Amino acid sequence: SGQTLWGGRFSAKPADIMQAINVSIGVDKRLWAQDLRGSRAHCRMLIDKGIVRPDDGAAILGGLDTIQAEIEAGTFPFRDEYEDIHLNVEARLSELIGEASGRLHTARSRNDQVAVDFRLWVRDACDRSVEQLKALQRALLERAEQHAGDLMPGFTHLQTAQPVTLGHHLMAYVEMAGRDAGRFADARARMNESPLGAAALAGSPFPIDRHATAAALGFDGPMRNSLDAVSDRDFALETLAAASITAGHLSRLAEEIVVWMTPMFGFVTLPDDLTTGSSIMPQKRNPDAAELVRAKTGRIMGSFVALSTVMKGLPLAYSKDMQEDKPPVFEAMDALDLALTAMTAMVSAFRPNTERMAEAASWGFSTATDLADWLVREADLPFRQAHHVTGAAVKRAEQLGVGLAQLPLAELQSLHPGVTEAVYKVLTPEASCASRQSFGGTAPEQVRARIAEWKDRL
């Protein structure tokens, strides 16, 4: 040990600082399963094509099995002097089976090796994100179904706008999560081509079968350009972009949970096991999990910026800069994993104060639009004029300290003579919601129809 794998050309060992800046095993050991999988596929192809003798090939495959067992048992020696996962595996293989180990790297470079390993890892991460997003959607759907008819204020500018139902609000996130899952699925489909066999950058003079290794690793086929295969990380960027957008959605819901939990809103509570207390203020119940879901977004979006900054301006093909691809991806996908799991738990467990939410649904003159719409329908006013009359009604109600539904008929009639007693029927939040039957609207029938559609899809 101490001798590098490229020792032939070198007469001095790396300086400590060379090793310190170069080492990546602490991070890329996470790729061990993908590395072994890629090596097995490569080795079998080399045997099939007569590039490696069957006895040497069998020794290599046996050694890889031993290495897998050692890693699983926690006895594998991960060593900094072997830089990364690929060289650690190769060095160990050499210790285990001797000279035959040196034949595994025929027609291969670490450049295509790491590209294939990382693609396999990111592909799994996309699949996992899709599954977790579906779990979140199922949790949201269940809660939306329970509360399809429960009123709450709908906001714009975080000011009372129009009444909606809690079910409708939750279903908005089902739609977002559905698009998020679609983005991961799209990224997966695009990345599902194999770089293996691109070798260092130019391909290989050996009669390798890239189609065979691609198929063995579950890829749709080999990448068509060897330079591209070893030098792009757009599959990782695309995944980080999908993760960033997902995290942005999660942070909005997290923010709403935080706001809804303040006593001033008092819309929801979270159970003890999903909140924390304060070390000094005995009354506190803090939504730390929601806050951290909101905050993880910083890491995740930062990871996209980190990797796109590493990649920009790199000349083709491989540059060592690209070793810096893994930390942001691992960090982001770990954070997203936690955020999705925590959010799913909070969605399943939050307890809405439905009475308070329904009461709040009528605050802030939330049915003013319904009054204006009534004037258009029943008194034949142009909408702009109806808007003006309604604004005056709101002003009057504010002066009297009452809601629109409590404004005496005489007051309304003084603003417009066409108003009749029938107007009060549209001024309740229930009526407001029930009337919004347009496709995708907040009427409980509409919400239930969307829930049923999603249940079929999930």
Ligand code: ARG
């Ligand atoms: N550890 C390296 C990485 O993650 C592997 C590829 C090294 N290739 C090379 N030509 N030095 O990018």
